[in-house]
Amino acid sequence: MPDHDSAALLTRQTKRRRVDIGVKRTVGSVILARARDTLLDGMNQSHGVDQDGDCSLVAGGDGEKSNVLRKLLKRANSYEDAIMPFPGATIISQLLKSNMAKNGGSDSGFQGSGNLSSGGSEIQAEDGCSNSSRERDSPSDCLSPVGRPSSNHTPHAPPQPLPISSFDLDRLTDEHLRAKRARVENIIRGMSHSRWCGPAAAIPARTPAARNAGEAYRENKRDMQVGARRRRGRTRPAPARMLTPSSAASAPLQKQLRQLQEKFYQIYDSETEEEEENGEADRAREREEDGNLSEDSVRSDGLEEQHRDRQRNGHDDLAEMDPGLFLDRARALLREQALMDAEMEDMDGGEDEDRSAERAGKRRGGRHLAETKQELNCAVSQVVDTVVKGFSSPKPPFAPLPPLTPDSRFGSGVLALSLNGDGSPASAYHASNQRLHCFGDVIVPSPLDVFGGLSGVPTPSDQTEALPLVVRKSGGGENAGLSLSLPPPPPLLHHPSLHPPLAASLGLGPPAFRHPPQKSMMGYPIQGPLGGGDGYPAGPKDHHRSSPDSMDMTRETVSSGRAMASLGGGHLKSSPSQHGPDGLSLSHIKSECGDLQDMSDISPYSSNITQKGLVFFFLGCRKLMFFYTRYPSSNMLKMFFSDVKFNRCITSQLIKWFSNFREFYYIQMEKFARQAINEGVTSAEELAVGRDAELFRALNMHYNKANDFEHTPRRFPDEAQVAFHRFFNLVAA
DNA sequence: CATAGCCCTG
DNA sequence: CAGGGCTATG
Numbered sequence: 001m002p003d004h005d006s007a008a009l010l011t012r013q014t015k016r017r018r019v020d021i022g023v024k025r026t027v028g029s030v031i032l033a034r035a036r037d038t039l040l041d042g043m044n045q046s047h048g049v050d051q052d053g054d055c056s057l058v059a060g061g062d063g064e065k066s067n068v069l070r071k072l073l074k075r076a077n078s079y080e081d082a083i084m085p086f087p088g089a090t091i092i093s094q095l096l097k098s099n100m101a102k103n104g105g106s107d108s109g110f111q112g113s114g115n116l117s118s119g120g121s122e123i124q125a126e127d128g129c130s131n132s133s134r135e136r137d138s139p140s141d142c143l144s145p146v147g148r149p150s151s152n153h154t155p156h157a158p159p160q161p162l163p164i165s166s167f168d169l170d171r172l173t174d175e176h177l178r179a180k181r182a183r184v185e186n187i188i189r190g191m192s193h194s195r196w197c198g199p200a201a202a203i204p205a206r207t208p209a210a211r212n213a214g215e216a217y218r219e220n221k222r223d224m225q226v227g228a229r230r231r232r233g234r235t236r237p238a239p240a241r242m243l244t245p246s247s248a249a250s251a252p253l254q255k256q257l258r259q260l261q262e263k264f265y266q267i268y269d270s271e272t273e274e275e276e277e278n279g280e281a282d283r284a285r286e287r288e289e290d291g292n293l294s295e296d297s298v299r300s301d302g303l304e305e306q307h308r309d310r311q312r313n314g315h316d317d318l319a320e321m322d323p324g325l326f327l328d329r330a331r332a333l334l335r336e337q338a339l340m341d342a343e344m345e346d347m348d349g350g351e352d353e354d355r356s357a358e359r360a361g362k363r364r365g366g367r368h369l370a371e372t373k374q375e376l377n378c379a380v381s382q383v384v385d386t387v388v389k390g391f392s393s394p395k396p397p398f399a400p401l402p403p404l405t406p407d408s409r410f411g412s413g414v415l416a417l418s419l420n421g422d423g424s425p426a427s428a429y430h431a432s433n434q435r436l437h438c439f440g441d442v443i444v445p446s447p448l449d450v451f452g453g454l455s456g457v458p459t460p461s462d463q464t465e466a467l468p469l470v471v472r473k474s475g476g477g478e479n480a481g482l483s484l485s486l487p488p489p490p491p492l493l494h495h496p497s498l499h500p501p502l503a504a505s506l507g508l509g510p511p512a513f514r515h516p517p518q519k520s521m522m523g524y525p526i527q528g529p530l531g532g533g534d535g536y537p538a539g540p541k542d543h544h545r546s547s548p549d550s551m552d553m554t555r556e557t558v559s560s561g562r563a564m565a566s567l568g569g570g571h572l573k574s575s576p577s578q579h580g581p582d583g584l585s586l587s588h589i590k591s592e593c594g595d596l597q598d599m600s601d602i603s604p605y606s607s608n609i610t611q612k613g614l615v616f617f618f619l620g621c622r623k624l625m626f627f628y629t630r631y632p633s634s635n636m637l638k639m640f641f642s643d644v645k646f647n648r649c650i651t652s653q654l655i656k657w658f659s660n661f662r663e664f665y666y667i668q669m670e671k672f673a674r675q676a677i678n679e680g681v682t683s684a685e686e687l688a689v690g691r692d693a694e695l696f697r698a699l700n701m702h703y704n705k706a707n708d709f710e711h712t713p714r715r716f717p718d719e720a721q722v723a724f725h726r727f728f729n730l731v732a733a
Numbered sequence: 734c735a736t737a738g739c740c741c742t743g
Numbered sequence: 744c745a746g747g748g749c750t751a752t753g
Contacts, residue, residue: 633737634736648735648736656738659738659739659740662739663739663740
């Protein structure tokens with residue numbers, strides 16, 4: 001207790017005072033101001049002012065200033081500015097990689113991990129996605145449709161496993177194809193005079209809040225509004241809305257999309273229905289042939305009903321459907337058809353002659369199918385092209401990104417994607433990893449990637465118009481394509497807006513990312529006030545921000561495999577009892593929000609995953625994230641944890657967590673500051689917060705308990721030191 | 734009115 | 744770490 005006046009002082013008042021010292025951040029900002037004077041050259045004007053104010057504050061120490069101080073402190077707490085969260089990416093990605101390596105046998109396990117995760121989560125997934133979750137079943141399922149629980153869902157499923165065999169398949173296929181073709185033809189024919197569903201449709205789909213269709217529509221408008229509001233949010237200036245696909249590719253494009261959408265659904269609907277009628281056989285084969293498709297299906301399944309319902313309710317709803325999702329599905333359909341083609345060819349391979357007739361029919365059907373496919377492809381391509389143009393024309397594709405704003409992220413993502421598609425380094429990465437992200441309910445790497453900065457982080461809710469591009473991009477790449485565009489689980493879209501700094505510092509990102517955005521990115525106010533808004537000269541921050549080098553986090557490495565466990569592996573364990581040492585539980589998230597049903601929509605996990613796993617996983621992530629940003633905005637969080645569907649509850653919960661983290665952080669600061677003072681330290685200069693410093697250790701212990709980071713972000717100690725000095729000075733004062 | 738953040742208590 | 748109260752902000 002040497003550090004404190006007395007135990008008595010630790011009472012509420014003290015506590016309060018202590019916290020207030022947190023307020024001292026504000027006060028700290030005083031120091032900061034001074035520091036600015038000394039450490040920083042420019043910006044003296046404002047600083048002088050600040051200083052004065054600060055001084056008075058310090059002297060007076062009144063509550064009034066509290067606010068001012070708070071603000072100042074906040075601004076002062078710029079380390080997160082400098083230490084963009086993105087750098088963490090490196091770490092995490094490294095973490096991921098190392099874990100992959102470590103997983104030894106399961107590097108396959110990695111891929112597998114995808115499956116693993118999905119497998120692990122399957123159990124969980126089941127509750128939420130029942131039938132869909134089974135899509136992942138092993139090929140064996142294909143052989144034994146009966147084995148599938150979901151078969152109940154398909155009355156027509158042949159009782160005998162394999163017996164389905166060629167004949168039945170052929171027949172089914174043929175019929176299927178014919179019917180399909182007919183429908184498609186009809187639809188396409190009707191394309192010419194497709195009518196438009198009027199105004200009602202135009203708006204919602206592009207709402208800023210537009211998120212993955214499935215959810216977007218389910219969310220009540222209020223939420224959407226909220227979302228929009230939030231994005232507009234106080235934290236950011238938000239000029240960049242222009243970049244959003246929605247605005248870029250506005251009306252005309254939308255029209256096209258909707259038309260296409262409509263067509264597609266006409267097909268898709270009958271398609272799915274037919275599928276169901278045809279039993280599991282088809283699905284099984286699909287799955288067998290294309291795991292990704294399966295994933296796709298998994299995800300789609302959940303939405304299917306919604307969409308169908310919507311359709312029943314009229315085209316207005318349909319029109320509202322998220323273009324991205326729509327395209328996504330369109331692709332799925334195409335894929336399916338492709339598969340059918342493949343099947344037929346295979347069948348043609350070698351068989352009896354008495355089948356020649358049928359085969360002929362099949363071929364015919366195949367041709368038709370091909371035609372249909374082509375048509376669809378064309379349509380899709382067209383739309384995609386339009387979208388692309390929409391984005392590229394207004395601004396050069398890689399024009400400097402506006403300061404990152406919630407809204408701008410989408411656009412950025414799009415751009416990023418296109419970049420990716422160009423074969424950027426990142427694209428390669430994605431090619432191999434994206435798949436991992438598409439495992440229906442569990443997306444292990446995603447968060448990691450997020451940190452890694454290699455993958456964009458569109459929130460499910462965010463991901464919207466970007467999809468078209470994805471589609472295009474993915475073109476042939478199955479994995480990339482599918483995983484990218486899968487709606488519910490946040491597809492990994494590149495977020496140039498996020499990556500630039502990282503990319504620049506790591507040299508990982510596409511060159512295109514390295515220049516313009518950087519500045520703006522750096523300027524991105526991770527925490528509202530820090531942005532320099534408020535009319536406050538972002539001097540100090542700029543100082544930090546302008547030193548990208550400092551962001552080189554490549555050094556950060558993850559030492560323990562546990563990181564994986566905590567970051568991604570944790571949730572794999574469906575066992576309630578295993579969620580790491582932390583024993584922390586996210587379950588509250590669910591319970592807190594009373595409406596669990598709603599909650600199930602929140603995240604691919606939440607609904608299914610054991611709350612614990614999720615919990616563990618989450619908390620760990622967040623704590624680590626704290627090393628990079630003390631004031632992550634909700635948008636930031638969303639971006640970073642794209643695998644989570646954010647809703648108000650989740651968001652506020654996370655924010656709350658960070659609030660708690662901060663509290664701890666500041667309390668430690670104060671505590672050690674007092675301690676130092678008691679020990680006779682007179683000058684902050686005498687205090688250095690190295691990695692061996694107690695303060696640092698305490699912090700690390702708290703945020704990095706499991707040593708997920710062998711080396712915390714390089715700048716963290718520095719920034720901690722800055723903050724510490726501020727506290728010290730304040731306390732001393 | 735909603736969000737976000739801080740403070741405080743449990 | 745949760746939750747309630749309070750405040751600032753848009």
